[in-house]
Amino acid sequence: MTLGQHLVAVLETGARVATYKLAVLVALLEFCVEHVPEDHDAEVSVDLDDLSARVIALYWRQVRDFDGHYLRQSSNKVAKIPDAVRDLASSTRSHGREIPLDIAARRDPDAYRRTVATVKLVLAQQPLFRLQRVPGRSATAAFLFDDSWLSDKASARTIQDHGNCIVLFPGVCFALARLSALLKPALLIAWVDDVRRMNSYLSETVPDLEGHLFGSDRVALQRPREVLTEAFGDRCFYCATRLGPAAHVDHVLPWSRVGIDGLTNLVLACPRCNTSKSQLLPDRAHVDRALDRGRAVLDELAARIEWPSQFDRVRTSARGLYASQPVGSPVWRAPQDIVSLRLDVSWLTSTDLLS
Numbered sequence: 001m002t003l004g005q006h007l008v009a010v011l012e013t014g015a016r017v018a019t020y021k022l023a024v025l026v027a028l029l030e031f032c033v034e035h036v037p038e039d040h041d042a043e044v045s046v047d048l049d050d051l052s053a054r055v056i057a058l059y060w061r062q063v064r065d066f067d068g069h070y071l072r073q074s075s076n077k078v079a080k081i082p083d084a085v086r087d088l089a090s091s092t093r094s095h096g097r098e099i100p101l102d103i104a105a106r107r108d109p110d111a112y113r114r115t116v117a118t119v120k121l122v123l124a125q126q127p128l129f130r131l132q133r134v135p136g137r138s139a140t141a142a143f144l145f146d147d148s149w150l151s152d153k154a155s156a157r158t159i160q161d162h163g164n165c166i167v168l169f170p171g172v173c174f175a176l177a178r179l180s181a182l183l184k185p186a187l188l189i190a191w192v193d194d195v196r197r198m199n200s201y202l203s204e205t206v207p208d209l210e211g212h213l214f215g216s217d218r219v220a221l222q223r224p225r226e227v228l229t230e231a232f233g234d235r236c237f238y239c240a241t242r243l244g245p246a247a248h249v250d251h252v253l254p255w256s257r258v259g260i261d262g263l264t265n266l267v268l269a270c271p272r273c274n275t276s277k278s279q280l281l282p283d284r285a286h287v288d289r290a291l292d293r294g295r296a297v298l299d300e301l302a303a304r305i306e307w308p309s310q311f312d313r314v315r316t317s318a319r320g321l322y323a324s325q326p327v328g329s330p331v332w333r334a335p336q337d338i339v340s341l342r343l344d345v346s347w348l349t350s351t352d353l354l355s
């Protein structure tokens, strides 16, 4: 079986007890996009604190009340991961207002560290341990990473003894990065289905459950909008049209591919550019221009509105996205100007040129 088939099998195996497997897979895909190795066949270590932080980020907005309810993410009474994330959110909230996770982590580093430790232990005991063991099927060989040391009894000590990481088999990181554009949407759809099933009082017509779980528009983007207008002017980042009240805040690297809300990944766009760009990979020149606004400038603006900047994440994610997408993938340059991804030597290693 190919890696993709294995992962689809994971998705298809009956009713999940919790959304953790989906969360850990989405987190793993994002990690892989940001860590595509020069040598595509290399083993890659995934630091479990990093992975836990990504899982926390995924649940961060989901643990807000929806329609007056705290949504269940598990069919068990206790859901350790969302509960821990929700505790962190309520202890760091300011004036009743939710704040970005990065800011919460800075505001109360001890509470954040404790949350990471809690989540990491649950990941080791549950989804990471079970991910490659499909119930009801004969044992398949591990296909992502060696999980022989993981168990439902794994302790903080066990994790430490194994270097606080899982090691992706040769080639897996590159393959997952390449598959992420296909797999991530499928995982998010499965996630919405699971949450609907676990919260059966939600009617079919409930307003925008998907938007609540994953919508980037639900982040209060008002503060970034103001500071971007002030610093870079009231014009569309892509076509320079004057904006006025019609300004959209656009994620240069699409939110659906890498969930980066940091200021470095945000620009103002006109509705026409924003809508036509949608989830497409932007032309590399756009990403370069976004980065060329300058790390110091972006960091300073972000600090001013207590917002993450995430300059390095944007840079490494862009590198990973272009390096892992197949040549010929659509690339957005402007409305009605969508081209095919070309082989760009600056992103590839010499081995690629030979093959």
Ligand SMILES: [Zn+2]
Pocket: 236, 237, 238, 239, 240, 241, 269, 270, 271, 272, 273, 274
């Ligand atoms: Zn425009």
